[in-house]
Amino acid sequence: MPSPGAPAAPRLPIEDAYLELLADTLEGMDISARSQFLQRYFRTTTHLDLRESQCLQLWEEMLTRRRELAERLGRPVSLKTILMDVLSSAGMIRVPIVLEYDEYKKLQLNAVTDPLTGLYNRRLFAESFEKELNRARRYGLPFGIAILDLHRFKEVNDKYGHPRGDEVLRAAAATLQKALRTSDSAFRIGGDEFALLLPQTDAAQALALSRRIEAVFADTLQALHLAFPVTMDHGVATFPQDGDQSDQLIRVADERLYRLKHANHARTSNGDSRPPTKTPAAEPSPEPGPIPITSARQAEKTPPGLAEATSAAVQSLASQIPPETPGAYAVQRKAERVSMVGTNAYAVIGDKGTHRARVLDLGFGGVALEFEQPEDFPESILAILHVPILPPVRVYLRPVWSRLTKEGTFRLGCHFVS
Numbered sequence: 001m002p003s004p005g006a007p008a009a010p011r012l013p014i015e016d017a018y019l020e021l022l023a024d025t026l027e028g029m030d031i032s033a034r035s036q037f038l039q040r041y042f043r044t045t046t047h048l049d050l051r052e053s054q055c056l057q058l059w060e061e062m063l064t065r066r067r068e069l070a071e072r073l074g075r076p077v078s079l080k081t082i083l084m085d086v087l088s089s090a091g092m093i094r095v096p097i098v099l100e101y102d103e104y105k106k107l108q109l110n111a112v113t114d115p116l117t118g119l120y121n122r123r124l125f126a127e128s129f130e131k132e133l134n135r136a137r138r139y140g141l142p143f144g145i146a147i148l149d150l151h152r153f154k155e156v157n158d159k160y161g162h163p164r165g166d167e168v169l170r171a172a173a174a175t176l177q178k179a180l181r182t183s184d185s186a187f188r189i190g191g192d193e194f195a196l197l198l199p200q201t202d203a204a205q206a207l208a209l210s211r212r213i214e215a216v217f218a219d220t221l222q223a224l225h226l227a228f229p230v231t232m233d234h235g236v237a238t239f240p241q242d243g244d245q246s247d248q249l250i251r252v253a254d255e256r257l258y259r260l261k262h263a264n265h266a267r268t269s270n271g272d273s274r275p276p277t278k279t280p281a282a283e284p285s286p287e288p289g290p291i292p293i294t295s296a297r298q299a300e301k302t303p304p305g306l307a308e309a310t311s312a313a314v315q316s317l318a319s320q321i322p323p324e325t326p327g328a329y330a331v332q333r334k335a336e337r338v339s340m341v342g343t344n345a346y347a348v349i350g351d352k353g354t355h356r357a358r359v360l361d362l363g364f365g366g367v368a369l370e371f372e373q374p375e376d377f378p379e380s381i382l383a384i385l386h387v388p389i390l391p392p393v394r395v396y397l398r399p400v401w402s403r404l405t406k407e408g409t410f411r412l413g414c415h416f417v418s
Contacts, residue, residue, distance in 0.1 A: 133245075142344050179212055345388065396416070
């Protein structure tokens with residue numbers, strides 16, 4: 001019994017007191033019961049699934065190690081400390097590594113960055129694309145994506161070697177960083193393929209930006225003194241006109257990119273220089289003239305349900321259509337059409353809505369549409385127009401003229417059927 005003046009022995013923490021009790025209890029158990037208990041104990045405390053024989057061996061090592069350390073230190077050592085020491089020595093747990101915050105941020109950046117160009121990589125592109133697209137859907141904002149790659153880049157590697165090819169890639173990255181706005185993001189998603197995410201950007205703005213990048217890249221490459229021009233081709237797609245899913249937008253942008261790329265290859269093989277690009281006009285240019293669409297059909301009557309489905313705004317427009325002359329559809333305009341370029345106006349074509357077209361201009365008599373590829377249309381086209389201010393409007397259209405553009409798109413002029 002301790003003397004009244006002697007200091008009281010320090011009380012063990014609850015965890016250590018529990019382990020002391022555990023050690024004493026196990027001493028009185030037979031081998032089979034002890035091994036089963038230890039197997040469950042290690043599984044619960046360390047999440048290790050060990051054999052019963054391993055558990056017995058580890059427990060004996062813990063007791064031996066505890067005695068050695070207590071003798072060396074001259075004081076008791078908790079079983080919790082011994083448990084960590086034995087398991088880590090046996091390689092069954094990993095010792096945690098402490099990182100400086102700056103090093104941690106550097107590791108995060110390296111995980112999403114292309115080491116050659118310093119641009120974001122394909123992994124972050126996929127994550128960022130979905131976030132920006134969801135934001136555009138939520139707030140009803142336009143959103144653009146551009147896919148770019150380098151025309152004749154392989155020839156640089158073949159003629160000058162890969163180090164010079166790397167210089168061209170770095171020049172492309174510097175061009176993108178210089179030309180983009182702070183809200184835009186640039187990514188390297190392949191060997192010589194890049195992608196841009198352009199929030200709050202419509203089709204006209206995305207196209208203008210891509211052409212500005214093309215011009216800046218041409219100036220940047222002059223310092224490399226290449227024997228042939230390397231250009232940056234582009235394909236642009238915008239939400240919601242070209243689709244409302246990421247895979248749809250990427251597919252449309254890729255199709256436009258390769259259409260332009262193949263056209264450039266054809267010009268290069270023919271020895272022609274690449275012509276300057278221009279913003280597509282809302283209406284067809286006089287040269288070449290529109291292709292008249294003629295037929296022997298008689299004037300059509302209003303399809304069933306048109307009056308109920310057409311809004312008052314379009315009824316007002318349709319009421320001013322001049323009388324139709326069978327066989328000739330070059331309708332004289334009664335008023336100038338209003339350009340819809342840059343307003344994200346679009347049309348959904350057909351009962352099933354499987355086709356989309358840009359609305360280039362809109363007037364009292366009709367509308368001009370732009371499609372990605374030439375299409376055969378019937379004499380009367382059902383369309384739902386999505387234009388600013390007005391709610392979606394269901395109308396019937398009659399083709400008047402059509403033509404292919406230099407960019408490979410298909411334009412169709414229609415007037416309202418009333």
